[in-house]
Amino acid sequence: MLHTLSLVDLASRLRDRSLSAVELSQHFLDRIDNASKLNAFITVDPEQVRTQAESADQILSTGDSHVLCGIPLAHKDIFCTEGMKTSCGSKMLDNFISPYDATVVKRLANAGMVTLGKTNMDEFAMGSSNETSWYGPVLNPWSEQRVPGGSSGGSAAAVGARLAPIATGTDTGGSIRQPAAFCGLTGLKPSYGRVSRYGMIAFASSLDQAGPIARSCEDAALLLDAMSGHDPLDSTSVNNDPSTASAQLANTISGLRIGLPKQFFEDGIDPEISRAVDVAIETLKSLGATTVEVDLPNSAAGIPCYYVIAPAEASSNLSRFDGVRYGYRCEDPVDLADLYERSRSEGFGAEVKRRIMIGAYALSSGYYDAYYLKAQRIRRLISNDFDTAFEACDVILGPTTPTTAFGLGAKTDDPISMYLNDIFTNTVNLAGLPGLSLPVGFDNAGLPIGMQLIGKFMQESILLNVGHQYQNVTDWHKAIPQEYQA
Numbered sequence: 001m002l003h004t005l006s007l008v009d010l011a012s013r014l015r016d017r018s019l020s021a022v023e024l025s026q027h028f029l030d031r032i033d034n035a036s037k038l039n040a041f042i043t044v045d046p047e048q049v050r051t052q053a054e055s056a057d058q059i060l061s062t063g064d065s066h067v068l069c070g071i072p073l074a075h076k077d078i079f080c081t082e083g084m085k086t087s088c089g090s091k092m093l094d095n096f097i098s099p100y101d102a103t104v105v106k107r108l109a110n111a112g113m114v115t116l117g118k119t120n121m122d123e124f125a126m127g128s129s130n131e132t133s134w135y136g137p138v139l140n141p142w143s144e145q146r147v148p149g150g151s152s153g154g155s156a157a158a159v160g161a162r163l164a165p166i167a168t169g170t171d172t173g174g175s176i177r178q179p180a181a182f183c184g185l186t187g188l189k190p191s192y193g194r195v196s197r198y199g200m201i202a203f204a205s206s207l208d209q210a211g212p213i214a215r216s217c218e219d220a221a222l223l224l225d226a227m228s229g230h231d232p233l234d235s236t237s238v239n240n241d242p243s244t245a246s247a248q249l250a251n252t253i254s255g256l257r258i259g260l261p262k263q264f265f266e267d268g269i270d271p272e273i274s275r276a277v278d279v280a281i282e283t284l285k286s287l288g289a290t291t292v293e294v295d296l297p298n299s300a301a302g303i304p305c306y307y308v309i310a311p312a313e314a315s316s317n318l319s320r321f322d323g324v325r326y327g328y329r330c331e332d333p334v335d336l337a338d339l340y341e342r343s344r345s346e347g348f349g350a351e352v353k354r355r356i357m358i359g360a361y362a363l364s365s366g367y368y369d370a371y372y373l374k375a376q377r378i379r380r381l382i383s384n385d386f387d388t389a390f391e392a393c394d395v396i397l398g399p400t401t402p403t404t405a406f407g408l409g410a411k412t413d414d415p416i417s418m419y420l421n422d423i424f425t426n427t428v429n430l431a432g433l434p435g436l437s438l439p440v441g442f443d444n445a446g447l448p449i450g451m452q453l454i455g456k457f458m459q460e461s462i463l464l465n466v467g468h469q470y471q472n473v474t475d476w477h478k479a480i481p482q483e484y485q486a
């Protein structure tokens with residue numbers, strides 16, 4: 001049952017050589033094969049897995065290796081991987097093989113981790129259900145009629161079904177935390193600038209952050225520590241040392257002040273979610289935490305603000321896909337304009353086009369002040385709200401999502417209702433703060449419920465510490481969907 005072991009347990013077996021990296025990665029490759037119906041992966045290259053695992057075994061045999069050496073992981077298909085396709089969930093990049101590795105990929109490979117493959121995702125990370133992928137939807141391992149969440153849905157389904165011990169994701173407005181919540185996992189969006197964006201295909205550059213999708217806070221901390229740290233190749237990378245969250249997991253949370261924003265506990269939230277979150281709050285109190293009500297008066301403006309800023313940045317970022325330099329090119333263009341137009345029309349899906357059009361409109365000279373500039377001002381207010389709230393508390397707590405995993409197809413015809421999924425998550429990106437989602441129960445349909453902890457800038461170690469203390473006394477994070485236990 002290698003897939004039930006924590007990263008720490010796997011690492012110790014790899015070190016004492018009772019388990020080889022080749023064996024371990026083969027175990028997960030077999031599981032990926034058997035669970036192909038979930039559609040969690042876009043690319044798996046068993047040969048490359050073997051080569052990487054063999055070289056990890058070599059390093060392990062020297063007795064001098066990184067703690068993660070030999071541990072397999074899955075990367076969201078938004079991270080550039082040298083020699084392995086990077087599609088970003090889009091027909092536009094179906095033929096794209098990056099000439100270099102993203103910094104995240106490189107750091108984890110340097111630690112000796114083995115890349116099992118690239119996971120499915122919403123096209124260009126735009127979505128909350130993994131249904132905008134050109135490679136088809138991903139199924140939720142807890143219920144095949146439900147979405148796994150998005151945009152990192154493939155990573156979440158893969159870890160949820162234990163097809164990988166851990167995975168990377170990216171979060172622009174909730175895409176690590178929401179799928180983690182829908183699949184019963186622990187997902188962390190680090191502070192903006194904590195993890196390098198170099199080689200991570202850009203959606204909205206001022207919001208995008210990479211982070212772990214894991215089974216526990218302990219696992220997530222190990223991956224965060226290995227993937228974070230300053231990178232001169234990313235101009236927005238914060239000049240800090242790598243995170244040391246793993247070393248702080250055992251700290252007591254006695255005296256911790258938890259802020260409960262009244263806006264996160266209003267109507268519209270599934271009562272089963274409210275109940276589970278209330279119980280989790282009581283558990284944290286029993287560990288010595290106290291609660292205080294805080295106010296985030298501008299949170300309702302989060303969705304409209306995000307859905308102006310994110311598309312605006314996306315429309316600019318996605319202009320590079322022109323059919324000339326790389327990616328999809330239409331057949332037999334008659335002239336340059338035709339080449340641009342048809343390559344983009346045929347290469348992008350509907351949601352991506354919608355975002356490009358909204359973004360280009362919001363940035364156009366006649367409407368810039370009315371939309372983009374206004375959204376930037378609201379962004380500042382949202383950020384100020386958090387600053388004020390954090391004067392009274394150490395972390396902010398609430399549900400991760402207003403509902404549990406919804407049905408496949410339930411929201412595909414209604415973009416606004418899809419966007420509303422991000423109501424508790426995207427203000428965190430607008431403010432650049434760290435956010436952690438962790439499982440706190442199940443609803444009556446047996447679907448996982450996620451709770452979110454939001455921290456001060458660069459304080460992800462506190463979030464992981466609080467989450468770890470919670471996970472020490474609860475078992476929600478250990479639950480595995482029936483079909484994937486054995």
Ligand code: GLN
Nearest residue numbers: 125126127172173174175
């Ligand atoms: N659901 C949000 C969107 O569609 C968030 C996506 C993300 O975080 N990448 O934009």
